[in-house]
Amino acid sequence: MAIDNETVRQIAYLARLGVEEDKLEETQREFNKILAWVEELGEVNTDNVEPLYSPFDEGMVLREDNVVEGKQSKAVLENAPEKEFGYFVVPKVVE
């Protein structure tokens, strides 16, 4: 499944990555090369095969409902690029 420049643009937008117009062609070519390579997977018959999403097989351990963390806004905000009054700050979000 070869993809075109427009698809590259859309995918980049979904990932919130900018692809410069003059790099579009190159990115698209590279992308197609990789896709063509992974398309080998199509050779394998996977009828009735259950996907394996994780090798972990011990099931979920549930946590008891206890409050442990909190009251640490200073630490939470420590690395914030912009903060004020205890909030993280971003350019105006238009709803």
Next chain:
Amino acid sequence: MSEYILESANGDKWELICGLEIHCQIISKSKIFSTASTEFGEDANECVSFVDVAMPGMLPVLNMECARQAVKTGLGLNAKINKYSQFSRKNYFYADLPQGYQITQEKHPIVGEGRVAIDLSDGGSKEIGIERIHIEQDTGKSIHDIDPSRSFIDYNRAGVGLMEIVTKPDFRSPEEAGAFLRKLRSIVRYLGTCDGNMEEGSMRCDASVSIRKVGETGFRPRCEVKNVNSVRFVMQAIESEAKRQLEVYENGGSFEQETRQFDQVSGETKFMRKKEYAHEYRQFPEPDLPPLVLSDEFIETIRKGLVELPDAKKKRYVSELGLTPYDASVICENKEVADFFEEASKGHDAKKVANWLMGDFFAMLNKKDVDIKNSPVSALNLGKLVELISKDVISGKIAKDVFEIMVETGGDPEVIVEEKGLKQVTDTSQIEAIVDEIIANNPQNVESYKAGKNNLLGWFVGQVMKQSQGKANPGVVNKLLKEKLDN
């Protein structure tokens, strides 16, 4: 069943097709995937763990209580509990979504299909299908009014557990949707799984609305109205959206699936975004969380601990306590009211207690604008008051006076009656003396009565009651007067 039909100008009849998605904040001490508190009203970003703000390397761990609450809710909605469920990531970028994805359940929700009966105003009822309930994390909150050019973000709410309850498209009128929401709210409150406060956002509703000509079997495009925050607004939003769609069709137009917003001021829905521009969520199984496998024991323990739900309660009130279906459903809608009623009626005449509750008691709460938890009259005292009436210790009329005093003082009716000497006189000889006196002192009226002015009996009763300061048992007075005057 309530018929809700929209009629277009050319006389075509249209029906409404509507389904709801309700996000309920789960009641739990800590968040669904972190150990931060779910408390409200704390300073910004104080109820936040490093997991909630998606710091590098942080991992989710499921809070057992959230799974338990979802199962409990599922059982309360007569739904299938899925012993195997799986979390997934729904990927999109938004300032109040710290991870860049929401952990939710896509293909394998914790609760499957269920059904809920709703009561309609015409006395009928209807079953609404539940499609599924899944659990997921809530987002943070952006605050837009602190600064004109910047938004401020508070992640206190980020990671609070949510149950998303999805119904089947079973609603055919706004009223049904309203009745369902009230019923759902009542059930989750009974169960203690969500506080159900739509105004505060702990229960949020999206309505998916389409219309079709009566007789059509397929579905036409639908619009989703997002985040409506009261039962009334949901009904209003559905109604206005249906009318809007009708207008589009009337004008020969059409539309594609889209997302809309409800404007509380105009009472109308506004365009938000086209479905095709909607987020491409790229959902996939959450690799940080193994599948959730519930044991039979886990589910059965919850089932055994379930409280009696409004439907069962209502049935019991009608069949065992003799309440009218209407009174029973009003009392059962709110668990606190039902609890109050049960405490008040313990050992007393339940039907009379219900009458008092539905009458003077609710009127008093309304007038004072207090909820039942803060009622000045306790359940125990209301029960005693009804008992005093049943045992003819006081009359219904005196009871109203006693009730007034109870409202003012919060006092015990037995004490009030004793102290104020309000006990009803049932001793025939005492009453007879008064009757005789009244008859003796009013020969003219006796004449008139005997001449056929039967309605004078009421006047005689009144005189006797007055003389006894209201304490005479009206039944006895009536009986004695009739005996003496008719002979």
Next chain:
Amino acid sequence: MTNLTELTISESLEKLRNKEISPVELTTAYIEKLEDNKKYNAFVTTTPDIALEQAKESEKRYMNKTNKALDGICLGIKDLFCTKGIKTTACSKIIDNFVPQYESTVTQNLLDDGACFLGKLNLDEFAMGGSNETSYFGPVVNPWSKDTKLVAGGSSGGSAAAVAANMCAGATGTDTGGSIRQPSAFCGVTGVKPTYGRCSRYGVIAFASSLDQAGPICKDVRDCALMLNSMAGFDAKDATSSRRDVPNFESILGQDVKGLKIGIPSEYRPDGLNEEIASYWDKAIEIMKEKGAEIVNISLPHTKYALPCYYVIAPAEASSNLARYDGIRFGNRVNGSNLEELYINTRSEGFGKEVKRRILIGTYVLSAGFYDAYYLKAQKIRRLIKNDFDEAFKKCDVILAPTSPIEAFSIGDKKMLENPINMYLNDVFTVSVNLAGLPAMSLPIGLSKNGLPLGMQFIGRAFDEETIFKAGYQLEQTVKFKRI
């Protein structure tokens, strides 16, 4: 006395316990070594003051005999492990200023055992790469380089190089598709990728959550055993952390391998396999045979698909894991006139080329219409790959194979850089293990004709690290690889 920094962990511990050396002395020696070997670019942050403080504390414990398992041992930490109060960057520009307010479980375990941290080690940006050339801080230079500068491998290139160059006694690494084993092979050191779930992932910056696993890189097998024992164990903060008991790996060392069935996968010897590597593999087989092991031919029929399978799954998970780097709560922000622009500017400038490439691929394979053909397909093939191992382990106890099809190549190698797939192909012998979640150990087998180290790996059954330690130790004892 030999240079202190050339001692293995177990040798150092012996001298520390016998009071022949003190933790401060040892630490000071490493700090000097850090300075001497700056040219390798192995460390991106050094913390000599902290290490010395820790050494002083350690000294007290040796005095009052409360010393712990790794007391006074100087370690380097891959800069993918969050360390409280110490900059942690994943070697990415996007968080090159990030100071975690929490400690990863693995590093906390090491600290609790008395280790001293010399600093943070270079890696491929977000562990995405096989040569350490995608690091925002530049590539690590392989200490075995002669005239031309060679890569140290990746992604744990800094870890492997630092251990090889005696800049630390041991290092933490992470292995998503070979990131512990391949650099260990390139640098002539020993690295263990434990079973998925053996070490907690809490506080380890995620690349691909279902594949990532932390492990040690050390001078020898015994040191890896000591270090892994400290790192491993159940952690309630990681829902994919195993509750199984962690055996004492050191106690297994020296056990003989008589009757041990060693599987040799035919698919790992494709036509055109580097002859030197093939002959070292034969040599390793011979050694094990001589020690009484039984050699069994096995087949892992889906090996061919492991690479494309991996290069669908890992980018898919990465595309989601890296969504949090958005310039809002931490890291670098590149502003824009609105939030959308802020995201795009921040991420476009903050991520390097390889990371962006993988995010794009991952985003694509998860998107509507392609999910089934790529992502779901790959996860099904992953099942088949795991089934292959399950079948193989019915016939054998451990698998022996080369770690990498090549030796260390030059930094800036054209062939690798012009086509990303050429670089990806280097992972051919390592990725299957991650897809199946198995433990594996790479250890040096000898030098190529170019004088560069080559590595062999033992692959074990899930949670049977004991067997790979047992086999690895026996091979090591005979090979007697000469370290730098």
